[in-house]
Amino acid sequence: MGAVDSNLDRWIWIELIGFDNELNDFGVEAFMDNAGFVPDAASLLLFNPDFVHNHAGMEQERALPFDCCSYGGHPYNEQRSRQEWSSHQLRGLVCELQQRGVKVYASVFDGFVTQDWLADHPEVLHVRKNGQQxxxxxxxxxxxxxxxxxxxxxxxxxxxxxxxxxxxYHGADGYSHPRIPVYDGDFSDDMVGQFTDITGTPLPDDLRGACDGEPNCIERRAEWIWRNLRREWIEFYTERIARFWGKVFAALHAEGKKVVLNSAWTRDPFEAKYRYGIDYRRLVDLGVDGFIVEAAAAASETERQASSAAVLFDFMAMLLLIKAYVPEAKLWYLHGVKDTQEQWNVLRHAPTAVEREVYSLSNLYVHRDDGALQRCASGLVVCLADDIRRHEWQWLREKWNLAFDGTPQRVIGATLVWSDRALEAQMDDFIATRRWTTHRLLHHLMARGAPVHAAVNVKHLDATSGPLLVLNPHLFPEDELHSILDYGGGPVVAVGGKTGLLPEPKFFFEDVYSPNALCCAIYGATASSEVWFGAAEAEDIAEDLIDLRDPTTFIEDLPVRKVSEEFLRGCVVALSDIVRGVRVLEWTENIKTQILEKSVGQWRCFLGNDRHGYLRTQVDAGRSIVRINVMGDFPGVPVQPDGSKFRVRIPGRGMIVVDIELE
Incomplete structure (x- = not known):
């Protein structure tokens, strides 16, 4: 480490209001000068899909709809009022950006303010299960x-x-994935007809007729399909979406163009498919050129009533699992800094959370089959990039440079074991039991301090060393469990459902919520202390789990079985005992760490604070420390070692970075 990753991609997502069509170069030079760098790519957010629908060539100059000239047509930002752009001016802007080395993508949403082509084609609009269009x-x-x-x-x-x-082309909201979950729509006669035609699955006689325009009929049919043909409906959506994008990829690749897609809102591989019918592997196999992973944690935290750093760990786990599932795919995380239309600006209102997000998301890794570490993120996409001040750009660039500073030799912690076959088995298991998914387990463990920031495919266990973490081992097939038990690089911690395919462990404990209680088993080591459980809170388990109502928005969790806090913390203590990395001695529930070994005896420590106020903590590296270097701009005083320990202050919701040299 010591040099910024040469493969770091810096993209921007920007509205036309970020440029100036009254200038000869459309304000491109002024934008670059203000930003202090030339983006590798710029996605122009043109919002209204009628931009594509209405296109009729360039012989005649046409005015663009006002909601193409800014996101949703909002009237101004701090810098300028919305301008009226023409088709020829937009083409000129594309040329100006390209002349400076910027790759230019177009993006639209599924929504609109103005209607032209869409006014004549209401049949393509979503129909929810309650009949609402x-x-x-x-x-x-x-x-x-x-x-x-x-x-x-x-x-x-x-x-x-x-x-x-x-x-x-940048496939964005509503095109890269449905805006609403597949269990909320589309349940129109058209989509249900496609479903029965493609799958050959008949509906009951009383649901076979036309329902469009009759909300009660649509809802009865939707409820029956989701209850009785849930897996088939999900697979149908997966294939329909794949067919759509397969056509886009083929057509644009034939033109020498690339296609990148947003991830399915903020969802991991399982929930992307269960909720939205998106299979990242299927899209990679069809030829997508990369995913922009929606992981704007700082912005998402501020949008929720109970603001919590747990959102960051949710998104970290999601990014890690997507990369583990499609390791060959390029992933850029959505770096949410501000959005005038959506009325949030974390660059100014929560900068410490932005800084922590950048450091955390940029330092998740997968082990390649040759043993080398690969960063999950190839770079970031600034969202949205208009109206950012010069000093703000400078501050952001400093954070990016530190976040992407080289590649470590080792990630200090347990390595998560990924299995495609376990992911496939999770669908039926979740529908039948509502047991916690791999993603939910992972991010709840991370939020409590579990040192897990790298993953390895079960096929490549010989590419790593150190402790392994296996989540939901009951979903792994027998041959993969045998290969895990044969692993000789360190102890194995298994957390999830019981399986008769594993032998008796050296250490074991089980949660209090039955049936299908989660358990923790350790092989090749033991934990230092027993786990004590308090009285179990009452759990109201539905008689038929198939009737549980799943949420219609991605910011709400799927309903699942209860898991006790004692169980989760017991798993974290066991993992921490085995890893024996850096230990937080004060404010242990609020300070989280990510530790990278730059070289032998050289560690980079990312220390994050979940609370809103400053915290002063003591940290123990477990070995005598020779010296400590503060890598960012805080704290602005030297940090002195005291044997194997040091004290440091961390800003609220923020993260600091220190390098320590060990004896």
Whole structure:
């Protein structure tokens, strides 16, 4: 470590209001000068999909809809009022950016304020299970003449790419994934008809007729499908979405253009499919050029009533699991700093949380099959990049440079074992038991201090060393469990459902909530203390779990079985005992660490604070410390070692970075 990762990609997502069409270069030079760098790529947020639908060539200059000129047509930012842009001006902006080395992508949402083509085609709008029609395009539907919307869209998109000279297309909200979960829609006659035609699955006689325009009929049919054909409905959506994107990839790649997609809101591989029908592996196999992972933790925390750093760990776990699932895919995390239309600005209102997010998300790793560590994130996408002041850009660049400072030799902690087959088995297990998913277990353990910041595929266990963490071992097939037990690089900690395929462990404890209680088993080592459980709180378990109502928004958790706090903390204590890395001695429940070994005896320590106020803590490295270097701009005083320990102050919701040299 010591040099910024040369592969760091710095992208921006920006509205047209971020530029100035009254200047000859559309304000591009002024933007670059203010930002202090040339972005590798810029995605222009044009918002309204009628930008694609209405395109009719460039022979005649046309005014763009006002909601293409700023996100949702909002009237101004701090810098300027929304301007009226034309098609020729937009093409000029694309050229100016490209002349400075910026790859330019176009992006639209599924929503709109103005309507032109869409006013004539309400049949492509989403229909929820209650019969409500949303102002949201459902891209997998058919037009009124029976043709598929996707064929019209792809044809138009190719023309847009050619005529404006875009380098690629950024599939964003509502196109990269449905805006609403598959259990909330689309349940129109069209989509249900496609479902029965493609799967050959018949519906009951009383649900076979037309339901459009009759909310009660639509809801009865939707409820029956989700209760009786849940897995089939999810798989149908997965294939329909894959077919849509397969056509886009093929058409744009034939033009020499690239396609990147947003992840399914903020969801890990399991919930992306269960909630939204998105299979990241399927899209990678079809040829997607990368994913922009929606991991704007600082912004998401401020949007929730009970602001909690647990959101950060949720998104860290999600990013780690996506990379473990599709290790060959390029991932850029969505670096949410501000959004005028959505009315949040964490760059100014929660900068310490932004700093912590950058350091944390940038330092998650997977083990390649050759044993080398690979950073999960190839870079970041600043969202949204208009109206950021010069000193704010400078501050951001400093944080990026430190966050992406080289690649470590080792991640100090336990390595999560990933299995594609366990992911596949999780769908039926979750539907039947509502047991915690791998992602939920992981982020709750991380939020309590579990030192888990790297993953390895079960096929490549010989590429790593040190403790392993296996989550939900009951989902792993027998041959993979045998390979885990044969692992000779360190102890193994298994947390999840019981399985008869594992032998008796050296250390074991079980949660208090039955049936299907979670358990923790340790092989090759033992923990230093027993786990004591208090009285179990009452758990109201539905007689039929299939009837549980799943939430309609991605910020709400899926309903699951109870897991005790004592069980989770017991797992974290066991992992920490085995890892024997850096220990936090004061404010242990509020200070979290990420530790990287830069080289032998050289550790980089990221120390994060979950509370809103400053915390002064004591940290023990377990070995005598020779010297400590503060790597960021805080604290602004030297940190002195005291044997194996040191004291340091950490800002509220923030993170500091220190390098320690060990004897």
């Amino acid at each position: 949303l102002a949201s395009v459902c891209p997998w539907k058919r037009l009124s003449d029976g043709s598929y919307y996707e064929d019209f869209f792809v044809e138009q998109l190719v023309r847009v790419m050619r005529d404006y000279g875009f380098d690629g």
